[in-house]
Amino acid sequence: MIAKTRFLLAETGQNIWRNLALTLASVLVAAVSLALFGASQLVASAVENATQRWEGGIEFVVFMKADAEQSQLDAIEVLLEGSPEVDEWNFVTKEETFQEFTEFFADDAQLLDTISVETMPPSFRIRPADPDAGAVEALGSTFEAKPGVRTVVFATEVIREIQNNAEKISLVTLGTGALLIVASAIVILTTLSIAISSRRNEIEIMKLVGASNWFIRIPFMIEGMIQGIVGALLALPLLALARTYVIEDFSKSDNLRLLEGFQVSDGEFLFISLIVIAIGTAVATIGSIVAVSRYLDV
Amino acid sequence: MIRLENVSKEYSADSPALIDANAEIEKGEFVFLVGASGSGKSTFIRLLNREEKPTTGKVYVAGKDIVGLSSWKVPFLRRNIGCIFQDYRLLPKRTVAENVAFALEVIGRPKHVIEQQVPAILDLVGLSEKSHRLPDELSGGEQQRVSIARAFVNRPLILLADEPTGNLDPDTAVGIMRLLDRINRTGTTVVMATHDRGIVDTMRRRVIELSDGKIIRDQSGGQYR
Numbered sequence: 001m002i003a004k005t006r007f008l009l010a011e012t013g014q015n016i017w018r019n020l021a022l023t024l025a026s027v028l029v030a031a032v033s034l035a036l037f038g039a040s041q042l043v044a045s046a047v048e049n050a051t052q053r054w055e056g057g058i059e060f061v062v063f064m065k066a067d068a069e070q071s072q073l074d075a076i077e078v079l080l081e082g083s084p085e086v087d088e089w090n091f092v093t094k095e096e097t098f099q100e101f102t103e104f105f106a107d108d109a110q111l112l113d114t115i116s117v118e119t120m121p122p123s124f125r126i127r128p129a130d131p132d133a134g135a136v137e138a139l140g141s142t143f144e145a146k147p148g149v150r151t152v153v154f155a156t157e158v159i160r161e162i163q164n165n166a167e168k169i170s171l172v173t174l175g176t177g178a179l180l181i182v183a184s185a186i187v188i189l190t191t192l193s194i195a196i197s198s199r200r201n202e203i204e205i206m207k208l209v210g211a212s213n214w215f216i217r218i219p220f221m222i223e224g225m226i227q228g229i230v231g232a233l234l235a236l237p238l239l240a241l242a243r244t245y246v247i248e249d250f251s252k253s254d255n256l257r258l259l260e261g262f263q264v265s266d267g268e269f270l271f272i273s274l275i276v277i278a279i280g281t282a283v284a285t286i287g288s289i290v291a292v293s294r295y296l297d298v
Numbered sequence: 299m300i301r302l303e304n305v306s307k308e309y310s311a312d313s314p315a316l317i318d319a320n321a322e323i324e325k326g327e328f329v330f331l332v333g334a335s336g337s338g339k340s341t342f343i344r345l346l347n348r349e350e351k352p353t354t355g356k357v358y359v360a361g362k363d364i365v366g367l368s369s370w371k372v373p374f375l376r377r378n379i380g381c382i383f384q385d386y387r388l389l390p391k392r393t394v395a396e397n398v399a400f401a402l403e404v405i406g407r408p409k410h411v412i413e414q415q416v417p418a419i420l421d422l423v424g425l426s427e428k429s430h431r432l433p434d435e436l437s438g439g440e441q442q443r444v445s446i447a448r449a450f451v452n453r454p455l456i457l458l459a460d461e462p463t464g465n466l467d468p469d470t471a472v473g474i475m476r477l478l479d480r481i482n483r484t485g486t487t488v489v490m491a492t493h494d495r496g497i498v499d500t501m502r503r504r505v506i507e508l509s510d511g512k513i514i515r516d517q518s519g520g521q522y523r
Contacts, residue, residue, distance in 0.1 A: 208376065
């Protein structure tokens with residue numbers, strides 16, 4: 001068993017060494033395609049985080065003061081119920097706000113230390129009957145002067161545009177990434193077919209002296225898997241760079257105050273990384289299986 | 299050891315390579331297959347280690363029907379059958395010793411077995427001195443000895459030889475035949491396809507003659523004719 005394993009690993013190493021340029025190309029294609037795919041997921045995640053409170057046609061939010069009295073909250077509620085211009089609304093409690101906040105800034109312990117449930121403003125999220133910008137603003141501003149109200153925040157055109165554009169950006173990167181992943185599978189397949197044909201004499205001898213079919217196949221399969229997995233591992237630092245320099249810089253830009261919250265939490269980043277590794281491994285496995293069953297006639 | 303029952307092989311419908319062949323070869327026999335090029339000698343040999351399957355008929359090796367053998371069992375059949383060829387088929391970047399060791403490595407033999415068996419078999423074929431040479435530094439006869447060492451290192455029951463002296467001068471060929479004769483005398487069944495009239499006539503072993511895919515003669519102690 002040990003003898004077999006050692007022999008198989010040596011064979012794999014030799015294959016890669018002889019085929020180094022092509023193997024590197026294959027690894028890089030896998031890395032770039034997986035990084036693009038991962039980036040599309042990062043953008044989608046960040047957009048969702050930044051615009052969470054604006055989902056489902058919510059056009060403005062009435063934030064109450066943290067110390068607003070129950071009677072003041074009730075007064076707003078009565079107003080909302082009675083208004084024909086309000087299509088739908090929902091109330092977000094201090095606790096829910098705190099929950100959202102802690103989830104969102106889970107990786108910022110310093111910030112979390114400074115807040116508590118008590119300091120959170122409860123809010124009303126409102127979907128007006130008429131989504132026209134002018135009408136929304138007229139309706140929203142009627143709440144601004146009410147007792148207990150801290151501020152009214154509108155989903156402006158800018159937010160809508162971000163949602164739309166980010167969706168496009170994420171779709172384009174996703175599409176490109178997916179195409180490149182297919183390309184990556186084909187490159188792995190081709191690399192293996194070349195590795196196989198450059199060793200056809202050895203393979204012929206192996207068959208002749210009775211090497212088992214798996215013994216012949218396994219070095220090539222390991223070779224293909226390594227290409228996909230190393231590609232995925234190279235994609236991760238690229239993704240980390242994209243997260244730090246593109247997405248987080250965006251959210252800190254002074255001109256884009258509305259992009260506050262345009263970021264990706266550590267948990268989400270880890271999840272996306274795992275998906276990238278899983279896809280890299282899956283693509284390499286499929287490429288390897290197709291290659292050995294097509295080009296290795298054992 | 300080997301039995302062919304009504305074996306026919308067609309690569310294309312109009313030119314069959316083997317037609318209704320019947321033969322039985324006992325353990326320890328030495329058999330020459332003779333006949334013109336294209337008469338079916340190579341097909342006969344390729345049927346015995348399942349490189350080909352017959353179109354119809356049955357092939358038994360060591361008592362087992364190998365036609366219906368599932369493909370994952372074929373390697374285990376081949377571990378009992380050594381093969382040598384006119385063109386030696388050595389790996390050019392491996393030394394003599396490595397070429398022989400390769401045959402053991404790929405069937406998962408442990409290192410200590412390889413280290414013991416390779417020098418022993420190289421000694422048997424008379425190449426101990428050249429074990430660290432590369433194949434292209436050897437003469438044709440020496441290369442064929444390496445390929446015989448590789449085929450025999452696993453002590454197979456059967457040795458198949460397809461024109462093993464085809465590229466060698468008569469004197470060298472005689473040396474190779476002595477080696478094959480010696481291997482045969484250890485109890486290994488040898489089936490050898492050849493064009494070499496001199497060798498067949500000198501050795502006086504069983505001769506199976508093929509012509510246009512048919513066995514036209516099966517004679518013990520025969521001559522080439």
